[in-house]
Amino acid sequence: MGAGVVSLxxxxxxxxxxxxxxxxxxxxxxxxxxxxxxxxxxxxxVTCIDVVGAKVFLRPLFxxxxxxxxxxxxxxxxxxxxxxILGRHIQVExxxxxxxxxxxxxxxxxxxxxxxxxxSLIIWRLCVLGYSxxxxxxxxxxxxxxxxxxxxxxxxxxxxxxxxxxxEFLKSLKRMVQK
Numbered sequence: 001m002g003a004g005v006v007s008l009x010x011x012x013x014x015x016x017x018x019x020x021x022x023x024x025x026x027x028x029x030x031x032x033x034x035x036x037x038x039x040x041x042x043x044x045x046v047t048c049i050d051v052v053g054a055k056v057f058l059r060p061l062f063x064x065x066x067x068x069x070x071x072x073x074x075x076x077x078x079x080x081x082x083x084x085i086l087g088r089h090i091q092v093e094x095x096x097x098x099x100x101x102x103x104x105x106x107x108x109x110x111x112x113x114x115x116x117x118x119x120s121l122i123i124w125r126l127c128v129l130g131y132s133x134x135x136x137x138x139x140x141x142x143x144x145x146x147x148x149x150x151x152x153x154x155x156x157x158x159x160x161x162x163x164x165x166x167x168e169f170l171k172s173l174k175r176m177v178q179k
Contacts, residue, residue, distance in 0.1 A: 018174075021167055029081035029160045036082075036157075039074030042067065063143025070140065073150050074157075081160030105176040112169040119162040126155035 046067045054060035061067075083089055096104055130151030132138075138147045 025163050032078045033082040036075045036078030039071045042071040066140035066143040077154040077157035084164045105172050109172040115165045123155050123158045
């Protein structure tokens with residue numbers, strides 16, 4: 001390109017490992033968000049069928065409370081990763097925002113490290129709980145739906161949250177080191 005010629009193509013951003021990791025996290029969380037949405041749709045459908053059945057036909061849907069309860073678990077757990085990516089979680093930043101950037105990164109790294117530890121424990125203990133439900137034969141009260149698949153699924157749904165926290169931790173470390 002000669003002098004005075006402006007490129008129509010902006011410079012390409014490096015495709016770093018963190019960028020690839022972020023793209024993978026977003027895809028995985030998007031997939032899991034769809035599962036959470038399906039859980040929400042089940043809640044709506046079961047509630048409508050139960051209300052119409054009870055009021056119009058005097059026959060409520062058998063096990064509706066159990067189905068709605070377990071669908072709430074699916075809806076909430078599987079949407080958590082995408083909510084974290086989109087920043088739809090609760091944050092209190094009024095004090096931290098006034099600190100220098102490096103101090104913010106140090107505090108953010110510490111908080112993210114705590115979150116990684118918490119979700120590591122959650123994933124592990126939910127697997128233990130799922131195994132306990134599986135071996136003891138725990139079922140819901142009315143519809144006799146086994147609990148163990150839901151404990152395992154919450155554990156599985158917590159993995160993208162752990163991955164997002166890990167990515168944010170790595171980014172925070174990178175900000176700490178950079179000027």
